[in-house]
Amino acid sequence: MATDEITQKVSDRYARAASTGEQMCCPTNYDMASLQSFIPDEVLKISYGCGTPAGLKTVSPGETVLDIGSGGGIDCFEASRLVGPAGHVIGIDMTDTMLDIARKNAPIVAANLGYTSSNVEFRKGMADAIPVNDGTVDLIISNCVINLAPDKRKVFREMFRVAKVGGRFTISDIVADQPVPQYLVHDADKWGDCLSGALTLSDYIAGMAGAGFLGIHLIKFSPWQVIDSIYFFSVTLTGYKLPASSYQSDIRYATLRGPFSRVVDELGTTHLRGIPQPITPDAVCLLSQAPLASHFVLSSDPLWLDRADDRWTAVYPVDAPCAWQGHFAMLAGPFAEAADDDHHVYRRGEPVEICSKTLTVLETDGYAPHFAIINRAGQNVSGGAVTCAPNGACC
Ligand SMILES: C[S@@+](CC[C@H](N)C(=O)[O-])C[C@H]1O[C@@H](n2cnc3c(N)ncnc32)[C@H](O)[C@@H]1O
Incomplete structure (x- = not known):
């Protein structure tokens, strides 16, 4: 047409x-x-x-x-x-x-x-x-x-x-x-x-x-x-529309706080939670914007975080059976890709089928603002419990 x-x-x-x-x-x-x-x-x-x-x-x-x-x-x-x-x-x-x-x-x-x-x-x-x-x-x-x-x-x-x-x-x-x-x-x-x-x-x-x-x-x-x-x-x-990289700052590192265990930012840099990542002036500018700023500690020297640190955030899957009820989660930024603590990888905008346990995780405060969640199931979902692996992972 x-x-x-x-x-x-x-x-x-x-x-x-x-x-x-x-x-x-x-x-x-x-x-x-x-x-x-x-x-x-x-x-x-x-x-x-x-x-x-x-x-x-x-x-x-x-x-x-x-x-x-x-x-x-x-x-x-x-x-x-x-x-x-x-x-x-x-x-x-x-x-x-x-x-x-x-x-x-x-x-x-x-x-x-x-x-x-x-x-x-x-x-x-x-x-x-x-x-x-x-x-x-x-x-x-x-x-x-x-x-x-x-x-x-x-x-x-x-x-x-x-x-x-x-x-x-x-x-x-x-x-x-x-x-x-x-x-x-x-x-x-x-x-x-x-x-x-x-x-x-x-x-x-x-x-x-x-x-x-x-x-x-x-x-x-x-x-x-x-x-x-x-x-x-x-x-x-x-x-x-961010300024070009004339940005003056002594910030050289970004450390992911969580709750994601790993993210790829929009400039293509991978960040693992708790591990300082050297960043460019462009990335300093990007990661200083809301809501990215709340997910990182920016520093002039390398800064490691561990679970004992107040700034570390995580939502671990509970050790319980899950049920598949038709939910699909779509990451809607601010990252190109992100992973949770149960090995799910979410690519921006792409629906990922999630079980009831993962739904509970993604509905928590740190995750919820970044996901659009739909339910594609019709009327006949048994939603039966599926036993999970001993470490709590099931899907
Ligand atoms: C769904 S209405 C929304 C109007 C307004 N934003 C609102 O919230 O009430 C879509 C409006 O966009 C205009 N529109 C649609 N396509 C357009 C285009 N390609 N360029 C300029 N205006 C467009 C239409 O004339 C119409 O007034």
């Missing part, structure tokens, strides 16, 4: 939705009472996102925020409140009906916030040709849009181009646990439903990484729907 046809169908679909106010799409978690206090209903009722990228408090006063596929403007207006009158928000969208509603409501929102003039502007434009200058944006947000764009790699490259050095993105979007088959990809009507264009989590993160972003990690995961045994879910991801 031609990309122009996809784009036209998607735009028509959202133009129709904007004029009728029909309900569409996915799980969000807005504080509606708070938004209703300053955003008109006309905007709120055409909120078609699948997360809350601006509402997640990643936005700081004075920042420049870009919203890709801003629709009726809900996230732009939330960002407008969070950046304050000294900040600036740019919403871009390809659909005139959406832009008309957003532009009409911008002065109303500004007045409700007590601003002398609106700090939000809406520009007509495409996600893969963003009408914004290079290196000018602190924070890029987008809510359920990139799945609708036929050439996602181009979108990711555009995001990297417009981000400031030191800037970041927080994006909510729909992804799938496996490649969407061709019969859905070529179903023009399902593009607008956020199905046909969904990437796998693995390809989504790889696309961001390929554009140059680093420190890509999960903020939120919400299951959405299962169609033809394909699990579609919403993720909110953050990542950084």
Whole structure:
């Protein structure tokens, strides 16, 4: 199917939705009472996102925020409140009906916030040709849009181009646990439903990484729907455009604290828990970012950790039978690869079948923020206990 046809169908679909106010799409978690206090209903009722990228408090006063596929403007207006009158928000969208509603409501929102003039502007434009200058944006947000764009790699490259050095993105979007088959990809009507264009989590993160972003990690995961045994879910991801390696620091080593027993960082360096690893200035910069910083001790001299050290963290599997209940875990950053203490290796975005014991491990505080976990089982799972090896390992 031609990309122009996809784009036209998607735009028509959202133009129709904007004029009728029909309900569409996915799980969000807005504080509606708070938004209703300053955003008109006309905007709120055409909120078609699948997360809350601006509402997640990643936005700081004075920042420049870009919203890709801003629709009726809900996230732009939330960002407008969070950046304050000294900040600036740019919403871009390809659909005139959406832009008309957003532009009409911008002065109303500004007045409700007590601003002398609106700090939000809406520009007509495409996600893969963003009408914004290079290196000018602190924070890029987008809510359920990139799945609708036929050439996602181009979108990711555009995001990297417009981000400031030191800037970041927080994006909510729909992804799938496996490649969407061709019969859905070529179903023009399902593009607008956020199905046909969904990437796998693995390809989504790889696309961001390929554009140059680093420190890509999960903020939120919400299951959405299962169609033809394909699990579609919403993720909110953050990542950084880091400075080049002029970074001045006396840090030379990183020691992994855990709970992972081994990780491969996004620069390709393997870290074993407790063992100091020499690192480059680029790695110092990367490993200093949240949430990576909490997994490492950075030092100027080699520093070993052992189990007795308070900084060592681990979650060991219990010595008990396990049950296979249909769970699959997907590592969603901030590492390219990671291993737990039961020999499971998780590669970013790739589903790994896990037993009940491993599920318990991955639900603990140190692991849980980094995994999207789905259950692919149908109704008939016996879930019978499987005896484990004497060391507690079973799967
Ligand atoms: C699912 S709606 C989400 C709107 C808004 N982000 C929200 O949360 O309500 C998708 C929006 O993205 C716009 N859009 C879709 N694909 C686009 C593209 N390739 N370039 C620019 N805008 C696009 C549509 O016009 C529509 O307004």
